[in-house]
Amino acid sequence: MPRPKTRIQLRNSETILEAALDVFSSQGFRGATLDQIAEVAGLSKPNLLYYFPSKEAIHQTLLTRLLHTWLDPLREMDPNGDPVAEIMGYVRRKLELSRNFPRESRLFAIEILQGAPRMRAAIEGELTELVAEKALVLQRWMDEGRIARLDPVHLVFSIWALTQHYADFDVQVRTVLGEGHDPYAEAGAFLETLYARLLAP
């Protein structure tokens, strides 16, 4: 029952988490059922509960993993690099995250939307601290006149909002755009322009 030890445990734990991500991200926590997850995973319900003690535990594991993937691109923003290039790099990485991990993005969004009942601690701690740290870097860049003067925290919010939108509101984006569009490619170009203009000192 403890976390992965044998090959089988590792494989099945992963299968379950993969299936759970599918279901949780499209139905929310309460909307998801163990039967659904079991079916997607190709395992029996009691078998899920052999690997994880509860539905809660599966969800919690997903959220914990998520947070790291989530914050890494911001962590990588180098205080010693070129300001515009660093911020652009962050935007690009975050957009890639939306493109490659839309389910993770939606899982996160649902959690926050519902008041972050199972993630408060992480948001109050790790996330807030990281933003505070990077806001200082942004502030310094502004003070040095290397980028335009803006509220650094809201600048970060804008990046989150604009990149996550494409994963979280995917259905809407694709419907409005219609056939024959590559939303992410277009978004990349649009955001490039947007931040170039916004950041120019």
Add this chain to the structure above:
Amino acid sequence: MPRPKTRIQLRNSETILEAALDVFSSQGFRGATLDQIAEVAGLSKPNLLYYFPSKEAIHQTLLTRLLHTWLDPLREMDPNGDPVAEIMGYVRRKLELSRNFPRESRLFAIEILQGAPRMRAAIEGELTELVAEKALVLQRWMDEGRIARLDPVHLVFSIWALTQHYADFDVQVRTVLGEGHDPYAEAGAFLETLYARLLAP
């Protein structure tokens, strides 16, 4: 049972919708229970079902109302007005909507996040048409050199993303900002700067 006729029917229907908005927007459709809604409304569960035929029907009523509130600010964008002022006005109205109707915003977000199972038609129809119409106006403004050349649809997406973020991710925004901030006032100032810089020809 049909929609409001007597005073009591009107009052109770409203009470129920108000309570349902509270619960649906914070728990999602499946997460919400009739018992919860009944409790918030101060009515008994069977009494809810005297006014609405089902849980679905309550939800559907909310979504239908929502769509109008939602699209109105975009409708108001005047093709004959001053381009920058009109777009800024739309941004401001949309941000006001987030501030004054965060629950509606979250209800909408949850619906789209989960693939818009109960709103597809409206999105494919009304919403897509309105965006197409306004995109033409934006395109014309660009062709006339009155605002910068951008992808007009993604410009609209950016407004949606940036304004809704403050309602949908309220918990995160407030946590990261900490005490002593007025998120919406700051967001207003930030977005003013952002769109001024982005739209300048």
Add this chain to the structure above:
DNA sequence: GCAACATCTGACCATCCGGTCAAAACCCAT
């Protein structure tokens, strides 16, 4: 090939939840 342990499952349980219904309580025009 076999013991010891890991993995898996069918059957089952308690609870929750959307919805029904018959009857009670209420309201109000006459």
Add this chain to the structure above:
DNA sequence: ATGGGTTTTGACCGGATGGTCAGATGTTGC
């Protein structure tokens, strides 16, 4: 005040759902 309609409710139902458990089936080291 009384009768007819409206509103409200307690009791109940059937199905879904998270979780349990005893035992069956597999796997592995010897």
